[in-house]
Amino acid sequence: MTLWQSLLLGLVQGLTEFLPVSSSGHLAILKNLLGLKLETGLLFDVILHLGTLLAVFIAFFKDIRKLIAEGCGIVADLVRNLIIFFRNIGGANRSYIRIVRTNYRKFVVLVIVATIPTGVIGYVSRDLVEIVGAGLLVPGICLMITGVLLLIADATGGGRKVPKDVSYTNGFLIGICQGIAVLPGISRSGTTISACLLSGFDRKFAVKFSFIMSIPAILGAAVLEIKDLDKTMFQSQDLINYAVGALVAAVVGYICIKTMLVVVRNKKFKYFSIYCFAVGLIAVIGARFIV
Template sequence: MNILKAILMGVVQGLTEFLPVSSSGHLGLVKGLFGIDNGSILFDILLHLATLVAICLVFYKDVIKIVIEFLGMCRDVFLNIAAFGKSLSGGRSPEYVRVIRSPYRKFVLMLIISTVPTGIIGIFMKDIVEYTSSNLLVTGICLICTGLILALSDFLPEGDKKLKESGYIDAFAIGTAQGVATLPGLSRSGTTIVAALLCGFDRKFAAKYSFIMSIPAVLGALILELFDIGSESITASDVGCYFVGMLFAAVIGFFALRLIMNLVVSRYFKYFAFYCGAIGIISVIVFFVKK
């Protein structure tokens, strides 16, 4: 690991994690075009943690409310279980507490529902994703698909669903889209935002839901990746490089996320569609030229 590689990977991660151009696809392209090996699993994990920090900073009010309501829901579930247990021993009808009694508790349940299909699909596709992560042909085809998906988004009718009007089936559908978007070259943010728009979500809420929904999914994926680290050795210079890479990923990711929130509302996805299509075609050409 060297400082220039750390900065390059941090910049690419920070920009492409939130812009609808596929971070995995661009990281794969950078590695393939510049001959960079897959490197440290730990460094990849730290880069993703850095962009998670960016999400938490941009949506800190929502994240704090979600955490508080999630803990409250856990408490109420345990209270209901205790009430049920007492009813069995005492013979009295249990008095249950209503668990979903506020908009943010509904938000929490929607996030949980979205995470389920994401996790199931992600587990089954793990080997496929790892095998194709540095394959320019697969990445190129998926980038072209991302371009087509983004082009569709600007032609969709204006939705009006916000948190109150959205449903749990919507959450499941968007979570399924997130699971499929683990393929290198498919933009997670682009795919899930378009899925939310197809469900009739308001554009701003579609973007917010997409990014907040990524927090549990990415955390779960990172926990699984921790088991693959094994006895990876880290030098003193690596620590400095990791820190610099994380810093670039977090700072650039913060501004990229603020930018994309405005672009979604302004219907500017078509420009990213052209970009993804062009990069995808170039990737396919490079694959056959190098072959």
């Protein structure tokens, strides 16, 4: 892979990961059009996603710091409750500590609940994703499906739910939606934000939950991919170009996160919907001529 190809794909990843137009779909289409046959399989995709993950950490640093702190607090309280349990067996009569007692603690648990179905779906569909991403037809069809989802999101007023009001069932179902979005062409952000709005989430929290819940999913995908790679792949000159692509994806991704906050608040998904329909249709037509 050349440097300019890495730069181009990094730019596309940064633009499309957080804008609701499917990064995986665009990358699949570009790889087909550019004729790229990467020896590392999904490695480049994972590295680009790690670049956009950096953008999430920067954009939501204060929230993520609180979530980590509250997550550690949850673990500490679980240990304390375990100690209380054994002491009560010995005759004590102490009350247990309430674990989920703040908005951020509920946020932590919701992310965990959502990650479970995402991880299962992502793991069992790995081979399928590679196969369908090798052509233009499936990404094209999925992009048009994304267009429909975005129209639904614009028509949905949302609600006022913040973490304390969200049920774990909501979190699990949104996690399933995120898992389905591994298909190239199905926008992860568009799908999960639409699911959040349909579940009655506050519009600002819908964006925040969508992006932050992507963190364990992206990290999990990276671990699974990296552990299966031949060590000799890491000595390739391509990795330098991959790193440049990831940096571009991080910078552009940060800008797009800020853009999405405005888009969701002002109900401007319809423009992205039109774009998805157009690109999807072009990909489907192109699938007939590109082998």
